Amino acid sequence: MILVIAEQDAGRPTALSLEARAVARATATAAGLPLEAVELDRDGAPPGDRAAALGRLIAVRRPLAVIGPGSDSATELLAHVAARAGLPLAANITALDVGGSGAGRPLQLTRQRWGGTLLEDATIEAGPALFTVAPHAVAAEPVGTAPEPLPVSLDVDGVAGDGLVRLVERVPMGTEGVALEAAPVVVGGGRGVGSAEAFGMLDELARLLGGTVGVSRAVTSAGWRPHREQVGQTGARIAPDLYIACGISGAVQHIVGCRGAKRILAINTDPDAPMVAAADWAVIGDLHALLPPLLEAIRDTR
Amino acid sequence: MNVLVCVKRVPATGGRVTLTPDARAIDTSLLGFTTSPHEECAVEEAARLVEAGGGTSTVLTLGPEAAIEQLRDAMAVGIERAVLLETDGTEWGPAATAAAIADAVRARESADGEPFGLLLFGNEAADSADYQVGVRVAVALDRPCVTGVKRLDVGAGAVRAWRERDGAWDVYEMPLPAVVTVREGINLPRYPSVPGRLRARRKDVERAPARRVPVADAVLTRLRLPAQAEHRVEILGTGPEAVPPVVEVLRQLGLVGR
Known part of the structure; x- marks a missing residue:
């Protein structure tokens, strides 16, 4: 059996x-x-x-x-x-x-x-x-x-569990917005974003597309963003319709977290980055030069 | 409270891995080694608990002599003592590993005359991801255990362990001594300072042969790389001139209007 x-x-x-x-x-x-x-x-x-x-x-x-x-x-x-x-x-x-x-x-x-x-x-x-x-x-x-x-049927009567661990409380997380694992669009940011402040562009892109921001381990290790936004082997496994990976080189530990994405658009200065190889579309250039005019163009479509 | 944290030395992979000719291991001739990410956070948590509440901190690993490098990394961020359970370098399965660690914990506690209040593990190792060593040690020592923990509040004689389930926290309480397996995100590990590294280099590492008991673990036959699907990337441009094709992609996907 x-x-x-x-x-x-x-x-x-x-x-x-x-x-x-x-x-x-x-x-x-x-x-x-x-x-x-x-x-x-x-x-x-x-x-x-x-x-x-x-x-x-x-x-x-x-x-x-x-x-x-x-x-x-x-x-x-x-x-x-x-x-x-x-x-x-x-x-x-x-x-x-x-x-x-x-x-x-x-x-x-x-x-x-x-x-x-x-x-x-x-x-x-x-x-x-x-x-x-x-x-x-x-x-x-x-x-x-x-x-x-x-x-x-599993009969728990008369069993000797350890009895020492008790579930005492269920506490809401107090996070807002779209859950990473369920988001239809994820805008990813990596080391190439360069600073916590520069993530403002990614936040806005995510908001305009009805999605949320995800980040690489380099970003959480630098303290730019919280760990709950991390995509990868030790973070969230995502499966959006579109993943826009900005300034993420694509270490295998990150790729295993985003390979559930239906489509990937990579924005990276390095044409040989593994993230580019894993993408459907790529822009080989600096995200800081691309995102401001892209945000403006998307706002114009509304 | 005395805290013991267990770590595993793993290859620092990043790009595509290659295998040894016999396909039984990753070819590490061009790779460095590191501590599994969840365990780096377990080390940080152990250091913080002892800094805040007193007691001793000890790091333990089961592995080859070279794993002393990972013990020194832990001592560089403030762990006081280090124990190497030395193997011949072959990979041990999770049941064998847990049995040897449980043995070493018993021996250490009997020498110290008091138990470790907390045994900390990573939730799963980066390489073999067996998801069971911490639980097996807890059961062997008859101590309560919570896995996948991302917040730990230690009180008098008891600990509260928080873990995520479906977008909210489940909060568990258990008496000490206890076993906790932690996940990355429980803290942000500090970078070791230069004086910390120098101090760690001078510290002793206690060494003992790892005692292997016969247990049933899965036995590796061979490793292989998964088949890669044929894949082509379309380059949309190199700068702001790529904006129209990017918007067209978003339009095709129905994410922006006309």
């Missing part, structure tokens, strides 16, 4: 859960194994009780593989399960092959490293083994296109 962890928001499976289900389905179908699912509310509950209950379930049902979404919450939960039960966990897989019915054979997996700029082929002992699926690396299984996995 293959067990998939399905996280739900307001009773509907999350997008990442449908990606996990796609990998779990492909794995189960290829091996001729049944697919079962544990459904969990994504409610911020600390993982202790659920980890203990899931560990008990795994010990009883002995799935060959447990596959969860690559969300923060599911990753944390599966890390607890793996640690408590002494099982291996491989994070960020994109494919899994459990072979035929031959028990005892190691499972073959492919997982992401370096934010997906590198892939690792690896083997793992099924005893059983736990996995999370890399976010936005595989197509989600559309709801209703395949039989629903058989639901398995």
Whole structure:
């Protein structure tokens, strides 16, 4: 049996859960194994009780593989399960092959490293083994296109979670405007913007286009903008219709954060910058000379 | 409160990576090394906690002798003590790494006669991104743990750990001693001063062989670069003369009017 962890928001499976289900389905179908699912509310509950209950379930049902979404919450939960039960966990897989019915054979997996700029082929002992699926690396299984996995209920009665971590408060962030991850347009700024003041041009461009500003790590390290605006491996992963990258050279750690953009326009003085190579359109020049007349031209179209 | 922060030495990649001939590692012959970004912030947080509240700060890494460089980087920004759990340079999986760290923590605490109030980790390493070493250490030591933390408020005997979920903060409380994995953004790490660097160079690093216990981790077969889609960029200009074609692009995308 293959067990998939399905996280739900307001009773509907999350997008990442449908990606996990796609990998779990492909794995189960290829091996001729049944697919079962544990459904969990994504409610911020600390993982202790659920980890203990899931560990008990795994010990009883002995799935060959447990596959969860690559969300923060599911990753944390599966890390607890793996640690408590002494099982291996491989994070960020994109494919899994459990072979035929031959028990005892190691499972073959492919997982992401370096934010997906590198892939690792690896083997793992099924005893059983736990996995999370890399976010936005595989197509989600559309709801209703395949039989629903058989639901398995998770019984948290009488489990011994650690009981020491309590969710005590939910506090709004107090940020305004368009959320970076959901913005239709992101105007990105890098070291080439040159100063905190010069970001005023990018703020206005974003406002005119109904988007928001995102920045590279160089910019947050310089203290020009807050970290919540950072795009990249250690910041936000964005997926706008258009990403306008101004003065960003395009280190791989940045590219992994913006490769979900449908279109990229790069403005950079260096024609050989990786950001230019990753773009659909580019202006090879100084953003400080281009942006003022561009803002004026856009205002004129209104 | 005594704070221990765990870091990992990783290649300082930026451009396109190349692999070793056996495809089992990144070719680092032309690369420098650094500390994983989340862990740089964990180091800064440890330094601040001890500056503000007293106690000792210790940095620990599991890795080759060369990882002393990353321990000295941490000492250059104010961490007092450093521990190297020395390996032969081969990569250790997350379960093996966590078991060795938990062992070393037990040994250190028993020598010190008191536990570390906080063990700090990065949420995930930049290279292998296993997302589990901190949790495994917490479970091995039977301590509470919150991952992905971007704000930490330490009180008397307890800590509040803040993390983001869907545009708001979930605030957790747990008793000390505890384990926290932090994310970049929890603070802005300071640059080491020149005197700080000089002091760090003179400091001792405690060294012990990392003890490897048999555990089940995924075993790497080979690394490979993902296939690149064929891609062409259209150059729209080199200066202000590019404004009309840029506006035309925005128009095609429906972002500006006629």
